[in-house]
Amino acid sequence: MLGPAQGTIAGVTAITTHEPGLRERTRRAVRSELIEVAMDLFGEKGFDATTIEEVAAAAGMSRRSFFRYFPSKEDVVLGHLDDLGEAVAAALTARPEGEDAWTALRRAFDVLIADTEADPARTLALMRMLDTSAVLKARFLERQMRLQEPLIPEIAARLGLKGSTGGVDPRPRAVIGAAQACIEAALEAWMAADGAPPVRDLLDDAMRAVRPGSL
Amino acid sequence: MLGPAQGTIAGVTAITTHEPGLRERTRRAVRSELIEVAMDLFGEKGFDATTIEEVAAAAGMSRRSFFRYFPSKEDVVLGHLDDLGEAVAAALTARPEGEDAWTALRRAFDVLIADTEADPARTLALMRMLDTSAVLKARFLERQMRLQEPLIPEIAARLGLKGSTGGVDPRPRAVIGAAQACIEAALEAWMAADGAPPVRDLLDDAMRAVRPGSL
DNA sequence: CCGCTTGTGTCACTGAGTGTCAAATAGATT
DNA sequence: AATCTATTTGACACTCAGTGACACAAGCGG
Numbered sequence: 001m002l003g004p005a006q007g008t009i010a011g012v013t014a015i016t017t018h019e020p021g022l023r024e025r026t027r028r029a030v031r032s033e034l035i036e037v038a039m040d041l042f043g044e045k046g047f048d049a050t051t052i053e054e055v056a057a058a059a060g061m062s063r064r065s066f067f068r069y070f071p072s073k074e075d076v077v078l079g080h081l082d083d084l085g086e087a088v089a090a091a092l093t094a095r096p097e098g099e100d101a102w103t104a105l106r107r108a109f110d111v112l113i114a115d116t117e118a119d120p121a122r123t124l125a126l127m128r129m130l131d132t133s134a135v136l137k138a139r140f141l142e143r144q145m146r147l148q149e150p151l152i153p154e155i156a157a158r159l160g161l162k163g164s165t166g167g168v169d170p171r172p173r174a175v176i177g178a179a180q181a182c183i184e185a186a187l188e189a190w191m192a193a194d195g196a197p198p199v200r201d202l203l204d205d206a207m208r209a210v211r212p213g214s215l
Numbered sequence: 216m217l218g219p220a221q222g223t224i225a226g227v228t229a230i231t232t233h234e235p236g237l238r239e240r241t242r243r244a245v246r247s248e249l250i251e252v253a254m255d256l257f258g259e260k261g262f263d264a265t266t267i268e269e270v271a272a273a274a275g276m277s278r279r280s281f282f283r284y285f286p287s288k289e290d291v292v293l294g295h296l297d298d299l300g301e302a303v304a305a306a307l308t309a310r311p312e313g314e315d316a317w318t319a320l321r322r323a324f325d326v327l328i329a330d331t332e333a334d335p336a337r338t339l340a341l342m343r344m345l346d347t348s349a350v351l352k353a354r355f356l357e358r359q360m361r362l363q364e365p366l367i368p369e370i371a372a373r374l375g376l377k378g379s380t381g382g383v384d385p386r387p388r389a390v391i392g393a394a395q396a397c398i399e400a401a402l403e404a405w406m407a408a409d410g411a412p413p414v415r416d417l418l419d420d421a422m423r424a425v426r427p428g429s430l
Numbered sequence: 431c432c433g434c435t436t437g438t439g440t441c442a443c444t445g446a447g448t449g450t451c452a453a454a455t456a457g458a459t460t
Numbered sequence: 461a462a463t464c465t466a467t468t469t470g471a472c473a474c475t476c477a478g479t480g481a482c483a484c485a486a487g488c489g490g
């Protein structure tokens with residue numbers, strides 16, 4: 001695992017760059033395949049009613065192997081969230097220095113909107129799926145919650161709070177959570193309207209409602 | 216079950232009033248006992264590491280009977296939330312007509328603060344427990360989310376939105392979710408400070424940070 | 431061709447949650 | 461007090477998620 005390299009050339013690139021390497025590439029391919037197959041089944045039978053056994057079989061592998069690619073059933077659906085979270089965090093730090101927290105968050109969320117608009121059907125399917133399974137929704141919310149943590153220092157700075165106020169200042173988390181609630185509300189409304197109105201507008205409405213006079 | 220009555224006098228009162236009735240009272244007693252025993256064990260061994268078998272045994276009943284009192288392990292810990300949710304909803308509707316949504320929510324949350332202050336140790340224990348178990352936290356968040364729904368019409372009215380805008384208007388949900396994020400942030404900070412500062416102040420800080428100039 | 435790393439299937443196990451059924455039990459009736 | 465009846469309970473069996481162990485097959489470097 002931590003040996004100098006696993007292949008003469010591939011090994012070097014794997015260490016020095018972000019080049020996936022063959023190993024990682026096949027792994028990703030299997031994961032994608034698994035996600036595709038699983039989402040189809042979940043759509044047909046419902047998330048709760050579909051067993052991992054069925055998903056694995058449909059993907060041509062054993063139940064045990066499924067768990068070598070995903071730690072849980074929920075992760076097949078929610079795996080995407082972590083990437084999105086990182087993207088938002090990156091977008092946030094990339095915002096101009098003096099911009100206020102609320103505006104910066106709104107702009108950072110543009111990457112979420114872009115992701116949604118890149119494949120509206122997929123996001124719509126995911127949202128609807130969340131409404132059919134309480135456990136799935138629960139894990140979804142918990143994951144979203146965890147994504148708040150890394151944003152705290154950035155937001156604390158934009159709120160004008162000096163140094164590390166640690167976890168004892170509720171304000172950064174409150175602001176981030178509030179913004180996240182706006183996303184959630186916007187997507188919920190978007191889903192209720194079958195994806196008709198632009199998410200962008202719904203999010204603007206939501207964030208302006210929470211903080212009148214902003215944006 | 217739906218027969219005219221189960222006791223001459225008790226039956227009448229059971230139908231006409233909210234009097235618990237003996238049956239319901241013993242049921243509640245067993246539930247309380249179960250909660251107490253379970254919380255102790257969860258505190259000692261951790262939520263995830265404690266099996267229902269152990270909880271049931273400690274309460275002197277079979278595993279199967281446990282599930283006749285609680286639908287899941289998480290419900291032992293989170294059952295309290297539904298009552299709290301109803302109390303908040305009631306407090307919200309009891310607020311004066313013209314009061315704006317944000318202020319009304321803040322005031323409605325006073326019942327949560329009262330509940331916390333009634334037994335700080337219990338709330339503190341619960342909060343810490345949430346941080347030790349991802350599944351528990353997940354279910355906690357999901358339940359909290361569900362409590363938003365009944366508040367929507369009330370908040371929609373206070374936002375000055377006409378009639379039933381159905382689920383297509385993100386604003387009521389956004390405002391409620393934002394307020395809830397403030398509660399969450401306040402409690403998190405309160406826990407981080409070992410329950411030292413008054414929750415009331417932390418919540419005020421949080422809600423003012425989200426909506427400057429309010430309250 | 432050999433050896434090593436890695437991926438896979440099989441088996442076995444724990445633990446949550448559910449259905450079924452027979453025994454116990456508590457309450458009401460006579 | 462004896463009995464009838466609705467409810468509660470324990471016991472058993474089952475499904476499904478998730479994990480550990482192990483033997484086997486495959487890919488790749490030497």
